[in-house]
Amino acid sequence: MTGLATHTKTAAEATRGTGVKVFRADIEGLRAVAIGLVLLYHADVPFLPGGYIGVDVFFVVSGYLITGLLVREVERTGRVSLARFYARRAKRLLPAAALVLVTSALLMWATASVVQWRAFAHDIVAAALYVVNWRMADRSVNYLAEGTGASPVQHFWSLAVEEQFYIVWPLVLVIVALIARRSGRPIRPLMGIGLALIVVPSFLWATMTSGSPAGFFVTTTRLWELGVGALVAVAGAGFLSRPAARASGIVGLTLVVGSAVLLDHTTPWPGVWTLLPVLGTAAVILAGAADERDAPRVLQLRPVVWLGGLSYSLYLWHWPLLIAAENVAGELSVVERLAVVAVSLVPAWLSLKFVENPVRFSGRLARSNALTLGTGAGLTAVGVVAGLLLASAVPSAPASSVGPGAASLVSKTGDVTPPDVVAGGAFAPSATLATEDVPAPYGDGCDVKIEEVELELCAYGDPEGTKTVVLAGDSKALQWFTPLESIARENGWRLVLATKSVCGFAGAIRPGADGAPYTDCGSYNEALLDELLKIRPVAVITNQVHETAYDDAGELTEEAMVDGLASYWSQLEEAGIDVITLLDNPPPHDVPVGDSEVYMCVAEFPTQLDRCAFERPGSAATSWASAQVGAAERVQDVDVIDMNDLLCNKDVCPAVIGGVLVYRQGSHITDTYARSMTPVLASRLVPLVGES
Template identity: 35%
Template sequence: MSVPVPNHAPERVRSASVSPRTARHRTDIEGLRAVAALLIAVFHIWFGTVSGGVDVFLVLTGFLITGSLVRAMERDGRLAFGAFWSKLARRLFPAGAVVLAAVLVAAYLLLPRSRWTGIIADVQAAALYYGNWHLSLGSVDYMAENSAAGPVQHFWSLGVQGQFYLLWPVLITVVGLIAAACGLRVRTAALTAVGTVLAVSFGYSLWITATDPVWAYFDTGARLWELALGGVLALVIARVRLPRALRLVLGWAGLAALVLCGLVIGDALPYPGLASLWPTLAAVAVLLAGTGSEQPGRLTATRLLGSRPLVWLGARAYTLFLWHWPILVFYLEVTGLDRATLAGGLFVLGTAFVAAVLTTWLVDGSLTRLTRTLRAPSWSLAAGVLFVVPVLLAGLVWGQAIERDRQLRMELSSDPMSYPGAAVTLNPALAENLPALPVYPDTATVASDTLDQTRECNALTDATEVVSCEFGDPEAGFTLVLAGSSHARHWFQALRAITEQHDWRLVMMTKNACQFSADEQVYRGDPYTECTNWNADVMARIAETGPDAVFTTATRTTPGGGRDDEPGAPPERTPDGYVERWRELEELGVPVVAVRDTPRFGFNVAECVDREGARGCVEEQSFSMAERPPYEELADVPGNTRFLDLTDHLCGDGVCRGVIGNQLAYYDTNHFSHAFSRSLAVVLEPYLLESLPEAPAAETSLAEASGTLLGAAESAEPDAS
């Protein structure tokens, strides 16, 4: 999803397509750009898989830029860094900024409020050319798995290219200095350096793709070899002499391989890794087919790629690439579809084509004519930055407006009678007189606000060691350990309020997607060995410190009313590994408080509230939960284990609500918001105290101490078993 700069590169860069041994311009490169851009758009719109077009663009970028820089070094003995970067800024920034500005406007008009903060961050990262790292860091966050594709996600490849544009002139300059010092030809030294980058980056790409393919997809280091491959080709292609018949075969074979790449590879193989050799070598074959001083034959792929329609489209490939993805994302958002229909896809492609033509006319036509007389690098840089700065400022202003609204809702929520959250289930009179107010937390910031509460106290999926946080007096007379996955983690705020009230110590040991269980677990289809190691470490710490109790989950809910691994099985179960873990704790003399898992929704609750309002965001309890708690069917429950079931406070009459007591209960499909979790403290407290009779209790309960819901807690009858 990236393009080297079609008609958006300095004149010297464009001349890289002209062999030093011939004056013939390589118009087939423009045609190859057009094919790559069309493949990207078609496979994104109708197939949702890898097309190989991005890889072609990376090869072309390396080919053009390396050739241009090395020739400049050979000719002048130095590179004009300022001129190079400023011209790129003038030619790249305006078109990208126009698309990013349009995305901000469309996001405000068409996307739910809950996605605004993420869109602003994505646009800022894209505008500053670090979008690939922004996405890679987000992709390894398990808690972000449910995030929808962003309208500027495709800018990741421009980030890779932008970083290449910063690195490559420095590399070629160093190569030139070394060549001069050692009496070597610049081209020979450059070939050695670029070839080394190719080898090292390709080896790294193979390793990181096998280790973490999601990270590898966006990693500049794993993609740099594709640019270097184009660079090596640029440095040797002038010496290549291939028979005409072989060039004919290479051209058609390369073009056919490129067209078939998405159909054959799709999502079947880890990417980039070895699979990315397919489109990159296909591009190399097409470039080699275009060598030779004679005009290409009528039946050659080179002649086809150099035809006027493809050359014309190739000059607009950059803007077509920029527009197709956001238009597709907004089309799917408006229609509610997961994939474009044939007619819908044609509409997306046609709209992107029109937008690309207009943007190219605006940038390459109007802007270039206006700035053509401004030769100084500073003027070129200013022309490019002039477009980017307003986009960044717009995002900043919008973000500040969201923050002001967040603060306003926070102030409103300070009245527990207006925002009681879960406590509303304890007092029917309060529920009947609940005022109509905006939900709290704000849907635009609830996810980040919730995760930030415990981000430093939680192990990510790739971690093997325990990340532990302690709260309260280290010398407290009672220590409670919170252990388990994110469904244990989201009880933290409630437990923190309770342990503060009763002067206990709380120790948090949680890990994303990792149940506190003796079972061997699976994550994304692979054995979750990090979870196994983490579980062993947690048990070792518990054995060493001897806490007074462990709080964890008693069941696992599954969305959709069933399980993929066991068709026909109930949606909720108590795994054998849970019981085995409780038994191990019994041998250590540690009591267990196991809470029934929480319901799941078939939609993102925050987004639903933005679209449908609080009353419209409900889910059947049977969607993810059994009719009765599965642990009631167990015959061998260890004597140290007590069960808690707070489902009645989350679901009523078989229906679970996304907004309870004016509070947004869930920030995604199945995790409590930080505010709602804390409101659960007055609900959980009597159950927890009943389950831990040996724990010291304060003279007053949380409900009594608050003074606002006085007597409400007394109406809740503990049901610990």
């Protein structure tokens, strides 16, 4: 990022009236503190649980340095040369970024599961185009992206935020410079107003969305941090006395380091707490703005300054090396992660010396903005091509017709034979496409996302149907959509979908995807219950994955979930609405690769499918569904349907049944296999709805 990168090797002298030095050793030292915090945090050292604040330090430094360059240009010439500005950015950022993106593609091709190549390839393309932060934001709230694994270019999200800021801020300055020239007003107050129009709304938005997964990555919640650094540059130097400047440096550095020690992953971020490292960084910058001798001396030590000069390269290189090491060796210890971080110093230094600096200080590029921008476009294309090549390396699925799936287990008389484990054979969908084998409502936008709270009901089946049946619950309910939709059309039912990711239909609060109480789910379910009591369907079909909820003491217990299910189910039954619960299917576990992701195991061992089968946990009758069974026993007339005999025998759950891959993500069933279960589900469901 530019906060890691922007400096020149000219004399360390202040430019008159700007308060921004061309080179300041203390800011290089501040970069070293920031990169040190990030590296130690990524190494999982226990004493810096808030080391992620190093990125926030970089944001402030970036805003300060870039605005300083722009201030000097406007005050010197009365205008901003956008071509020169973007050419400087291209020379500094793109050579190393392109090299790291190409290397990341090669590392993932060599070490990652083939089923991850396509997702990582798209990440690399997004990183090359500096929009990966929005991709990460979508992934953080997209339940279908669960299990993808940490991206080798996930850290590019912060670079993307900065580059998007650099698109907007110079354009604002062009307008400000024009206003200043025409009105005869001083430029700095007008720049301050322009910054306030960015900083204030961004900070308010950050506090409103604080703690949301997507809010961490999006540009709108981060602009204010760069804006604070820009305000420091606009304010200039000299308004602090030397004692005040020295105190500012000490207090600021204490806030930065203290934040890394005292904050942790449970702190809502970004938000009010982000003021600590942001204002701390601003205070350190102010300390040395007029006289570098007033800045903390520790930041000006030669080894610290050297590390700060290497910070951009080190930031780029350390993360893909960590991901590749984990792909090869599995979960790493703190010592092993520290070793990988230390090793990343080598490519970081080599790329700085032999790639970044030769381009950055090229006399030929310095004489031509057009040539520099063209070179930058070429380097961007290199990153894009690296991602596309990784995507193209995904092997094509072998030509194979879809097998019978669950139908292979059913005799002509309707009896079900328990599935056997198979060692090999053709199957569909391909393991590389398993995560895309999902029900249609995901594409229709009819599954309410994690971060959304508004009730969304979608109608399927027979639109003229005389009976309305509702499918309610989380993604484990939605996995049954395709067979249910087919059954609804066949029987003249109007099927209403009411599902929300990670939100089972129950009057209880369960943990969300981030581990915190999922209160939005509770609000959503209350609204859904009210709506169901109004529309009065003949039946509500439900399923969910979680079997525990928070009790009155704040503990997660199965009893609390049973109470929550029974509460809602009894209200529906009393209103004459039949409740039918589809028992949840057993979760994969102890699968040899992919963190118990069956499709990853199948991709690794396509001719040894027996290695990807897993023992059926718990009771053969209930598995994960014990809370559903417990609630059904409490509420009279609730109907229970168990489809697990089509997924497991009494001991084992196979990965492939009847030539169909069973699992696509965690314990979710592929849509292809769910479709193959339609006749059996119809035979068990239709008589129950017919009685309603």
